[in-house]
Amino acid sequence: MDTLGNLIVSSPNIKYTDDFIYSDYEYKDTLVTRNGNDLVAKPYQSSLQIRTGRRIGKVGVMLVGWGGNNGSTFTAAVLANRHQLSWNTRNGKLDSNWFGSITQASTVRLGLDEKGNDVFVGMSQVLPMVHPDDLVIDGWDISPLNLAESMVRAKVIEYDLQMKLKKEMSAMKPRPAIYDPDFIAANQADRATNLIRGTRYEQYLQIRADIKDFRDENDLDKVIVLWTANTERFCEVKPGVHDSDVNLEKALRANDPEISPSTIFALAAIDEGCCYINGSPQNTLVAGVVERAEKRGVFVAGDDFKSGQTKLKSVLVDFLVSAGLKPVSIVSYNHLGNNDGKNLSAPKQFRSKEITKSNVVDDMVESNRILYAQGEKPDHVVVIKYVPYVGDSKRAMDEYTSEILLHGTNTIVVHNTCEDSLLAVPLILDLVVLAELFARVSFRRQATDEWSGMHAVLSPLAYLLKAPLVPPGTPVVNALFKQRACIDNILRACLALPPATHMQLEHKVP
Ligand code: NAD
Secondary structure, three states, rough: OOOOOOOOOOOEOOOOOOOEEEEEEEEEEEEEEEEOOEEEEEEEEEEEEEEEEOOOOEEEEEEEOOOOOOHHHHHHHHHHOOOOEEEEOEEEEEEEOOOOHHHOOEEEEEEEEOOEEEEEEEHHHOOOOOOOOHEEEEEOOOOOOOOOHHHHHHHOOOHHHHHHHHHHHHOOOOEEOOOOOOOOHHHHHHHOOOEEEOOOOHHHHHHHHHHHHHHHHHHOOEEEEEEEOOOOOOOOOOOOOOOOHHHHHHHHHHHOOOOOOOHHHHHHHEEEEEEEOOOOOOOOOOHHHHHHHHHHHHHOOOEEEOOOOOHHHHHEEEEHOOOOOOOEEEEEEEOOOOHHHHHHOOOHHHHHHHHHHHHOHHHHEEEEEEEEOOOOOOOEEEEEEEEEHOOOOEEEEEEEEEEEEOOOEEEEEEEEEEEHHHHHHHHHHHHHHHHHHHOOOEEEEEOOOOEEEEOOHHHHHHHHOOOOOOOOOOOOOHHHHHHHHHHHHHHHHHHHOOOOOOOOHOOOOO
């Protein structure tokens, strides 16, 4: 890969100023209508101006559940990379890296060189993005352990690296958090001693004060709040409580018991002008939260990190269906022994996870009416078991059975063993880096229009999320490579570059 200083686009459709990159972009797609039994496909295009801010400023991240496996591992990874630490293991000396992060460790095909060879650049070189070394980290946890103690408890980081990080991380202490035993498993009660007391409204005010304190203390331009705390049960969505911004505010002030801790965090973050990302499956981002984010012009994104089994599923099923094979049964078993697994061993919290894991093949199935009749779906079962001994090393076993030619069957079995948090942490980084970038991107249709930001529901982050929340009424895309293409092509659009088509006609047309 080329190591680039700057990437400069040379085009009449781009303009650089000290503060912004301006792109004139023609967005093209195809409108399909029905005419009797015929389908009429009509290409259309719309002109957009896209403006990307070049000044990143100082960015802070606040993690809800900072002292958990993901929170402590994220902090350790940022520090290890920032200080370029190496550590000894029985396999020799190892160095820090950001493997698993698309912004830091994956490339984007930029174009081809004069000889017709592909040229790739790191994703973070395409547009100005915050560097992970520059992130300021803070957060909350119901457990009072400092981050060094949390890292030891998590049993994820190698011992020698733990020793190197211990001093710095022991000075980091999670702020008290909101604990509602009705929402997380009863088996979490013994760690819940670092708490904000009071009514829901008082808790909301305290979270706002914490965000403000963190921002002021560190002189931050932007703070992103991300939930990586325990999976909650779904809140029971009630009309008059969750359905609008106004009702949610009333219900918050009335201390309504169906307002979950995560929803309180989301409201506080939005009201402090911070993007809020939900890394767990629960339905935090109810209609009232989305409406408030829209009104305040800040992003929300969710739900649930797409780290391992589901990521593979959203590739495999896409591959099978697009190969013309018909998956008819998908059975997924997991066992894990970390605190996430312990919490998920309670039925209501498992149910939240089961829901986000269940709908991930719907768009692929619905895309192929040749294989599936209207409403037909494969059998799809998800099982999760808590096995303490395996700790953070999650096992995922999947069986995919498909119907092939003339009703033959094909069964694929996948066994996946991986440190759960080492998969999730790069996703946390990418969510933060991309959310921060997209907050600097705005659009208008013509020069006389006001600039406006992307929709408050930040669906381009879908690649990183198991059950992507999308703006009301828009289709959900789960297929991984479509999600990835969406990110790559939005980045390209910001630079007035055409979408990557992979046609490579240069090599095909004489
Ligand atoms: P963990 O149990 O180690 O960490 C969660 C932390 O949240 C704990 O320290 C707990 O004390 C704290 N907590 C619980 N309720 C809280 C509250 N209301 N406010 C503040 N802190 C609170 O779990 P983990 O392995 O770090 O996973 C975190 C979340 O990410 C889980 O919900 C999990 O389902 C989700 N997730 C993880 C992965 C992955 O690790 N690969 C993938 C997808 C989703």
